[in-house]
Amino acid sequence: MKKLGMLMAGACVFVLAQAALAGEASPSDPKAIEAAFDAGVSSQDQLDWLKQMASAPNQVGSPHDKANAEFTLAQFTAWGWDARIETFSVLYPTPLEERLELVGPAPFTANLTEPPIAGDATSARQAGGLPAYLAFGGDGDVTAPLIYVNYGMPADYAALQRLGLDVKGKIVIVRYGAGWRGLKPKLAFEQGAVGCILYSDPADDGYGAGDAYPKGAFRPERGLQRGSVMDMPVAPGDPLTPGVGAVEGAPRIPLSQAKTILRIPAVPISHGDARHFLAGLAGPVAPKAWRGALPITYHVGGKGASAHLVVRSDWSQKPLYDVIAVMKGARAPDQWVVRGNHRDGWVFGAEDPLSGQTALMEEAKALGALAKGGWRPARTIVYASWDGEEAGLLGSTEWAEAHAPELQAKAVAYINTDGNNRGFLDAQASYSLRRLVDEAAADVTDPETGASVRARALAQIQVEALAPDASPELKARAKIAADGGALPTGDLGSGSDYSPFVQHLGIAAINLGFGDEGQSGGVYHSAYDTFEHYDRFGDPGFAYGVALARTSGRLVLRAADADLSPLQFGNLAAAVTAQVEEVRKLVTTQREHAAAVNRLLDRKAFALAADPTLPSGPPDREDAGPTLDFTLLDAAVLRLKKSARAYDAAAAGPIRPASAERVDAILQGVEQSLTDPRGLPGRPWYRHLISAPGLLTGYGAKTLPGVREAIEGRRWAEAADYIGRTAAALDAVSAKLDEAAAILKR
Ligand SMILES: [Zn+2]
CATH class of the missing domain: 3.40.630.10 (Zn peptidases)
Structure with a gap:
């Protein structure tokens, strides 16, 4: 027998020839089965x-x-x-009350709804649907100065700091894009904000990108993006039953102890609504990269307009x-x-x-x-x-x-x-x-x-x-x-x-x-x-x-x-080899960057390079860090390359049914060998050591997350710890592949 996949073409020629002789497609002929499936x-x-x-x-x-x-x-x-x-x-929280008002010289109340669109009969049938809503945002009633923070990513807060501004005690208005939705209010909260407004700038998915619906496909003036702001990079799933299925009678933690719920109120709005709030802002003109496609001058705010934001949800359980x-x-x-x-x-x-x-x-x-x-x-x-x-x-x-x-x-x-x-x-x-x-x-x-x-x-x-x-x-x-x-x-x-x-x-x-x-x-x-x-x-x-x-x-x-589980390991070995090189280079790049920034700070270069009539400040000093020892990972990668090559070669040969059964039993645990039961730092639900959603990217993947995020955060002991854990995981995979290859070769 042959493994399905690369070798299927060869195997099929034989089966198809047999089928042709019999005048029909054999029920075990993969090509014929796929053709019937397609049909x-x-x-x-x-x-x-x-x-x-x-x-x-x-x-x-x-x-x-x-x-x-x-x-x-x-x-x-x-x-x-x-x-x-x-x-x-x-x-599963659902909104009971939501209100957003601009307080100031030109008061305005946000619509928070999407009116029907001509030619789209479905859009008129919204009864029972959710209005503008961000699931797992906090309850709250806050009035505070409004401040614009662009995409609300870490680099934006660094830029804000250099403008001499911060978001403490303020409501941030932030545009969608450049990172996962849920990170935006979370980072705002960590920076001290008391509320968060998310809006869709027409530059990103409205008339700045193409004709608006219904003329074209893009976001119309009153279109808005709902979504979840649960802290999913920490753990997805029901916040009351972390790690266990939310069946009837499952142990549940109290709502107050749930770790993945946002602590501040947040609401999404359309660009039609956002225009009023952004136009009300004073303060410095927004940096060039922060400006969207609304017909206004974008200001950062922090003074001028205030906003009043109310969100109150029904926090009952719902059936799934x-x-x-x-x-x-x-x-x-x-x-x-x-x-x-x-x-x-x-x-x-x-x-x-x-x-x-x-x-x-x-x-x-x-x-x-x-x-x-x-x-x-x-x-x-x-x-x-x-x-x-x-x-x-x-x-x-x-x-x-x-x-x-x-x-x-x-x-x-x-x-x-x-x-x-x-x-x-x-x-x-x-x-x-x-x-x-x-x-x-x-x-x-x-x-x-x-x-x-x-x-x-x-x-x-x-x-x-x-x-x-x-x-x-x-x-x-x-x-x-x-x-x-x-x-x-x-x-x-x-x-x-x-x-x-x-x-x-x-x-x-x-x-x-x-x-x-x-x-x-x-x-x-x-x-x-x-x-x-x-x-x-x-x-x-x-x-x-x-x-x-x-x-x-x-x-x-x-x-x-497939005769054998359809797994191949050369791609794993090649990818991890490249990833180890990346994190090694990251250490060097960060050290060089830190040295350059610190040297310029010593020479007061940031002050000399700034316009003295505008608010600006220097960036923080950076930690150059020690050298990291990658010996364990290097050795594990070398071994994995060898084991993967040997297994892939053995799996490409003829396979006896008895061997297939034993090899499948070994392969069943092989991806699990890449996980660590202790999980990633601060988020034990995520156990995979080779890829995870980034803590600061959301949906985007981070490879070698334990090692890479520790280096990025300059947590050197943690980086060394995860170098060891990742090397051990790769060694466990190599051992399984060696065992499986030995059975196939026998
Ligand atoms: Zn989906």
């Missing part, structure tokens, strides 16, 4: 389901969210799956409905391939998440049809329609926590999607699954060009890397594409339901979707993310819904039917 995927279903499921507000606790869960369950059951609804009870559907494996029923997408939206949620949910349903329908035709997967397949993702990955996290031991013993891989759009395949994956993604993408046809979705993604990366402003990260990906031709899959940060699987439980994961051509960004988390908008601007005709179902369905099929 079972339809765009019309997805259009019909999306129209129905996005016809009413469907946030957690709404009647339509429950109706959609029941509809999904009925569909899965009709397609032959063993399906059920798993219910959890989670803390996860739909779980199982198709039992014929050969290895205790090995699971898990596939999920969330179902809850902020309002109608047509693009986010229902465009991904309907593609997932399409896969389940096509797999059900294959099973009715006599095919059974070798491993068990589990499909999940998650609830409560938007407020903080609630449905997936609670399910993963409730089933943690079983998942760690059985789950081979978790495959995630979310919103989907017309355009290019974009995937992030655990290193061990990157080859699986690369190979599946090579066999899916792009609906617009007829090339493979892999070829199109590779072309896009390499063409964009030629641009003069291309990022170093994009250039690195383009180099991988040019050198090896493999799809340079990204690193898993956070922002969707894969997080509990990979970062908490250590289960290898993939996240994928299409995008870049479809235009859904301007209605992201707004009441205008409707069927009408999606059908015009997201994925007209649902051709990319079909492409997504064919790509993720292929990943499921191949992971479920």
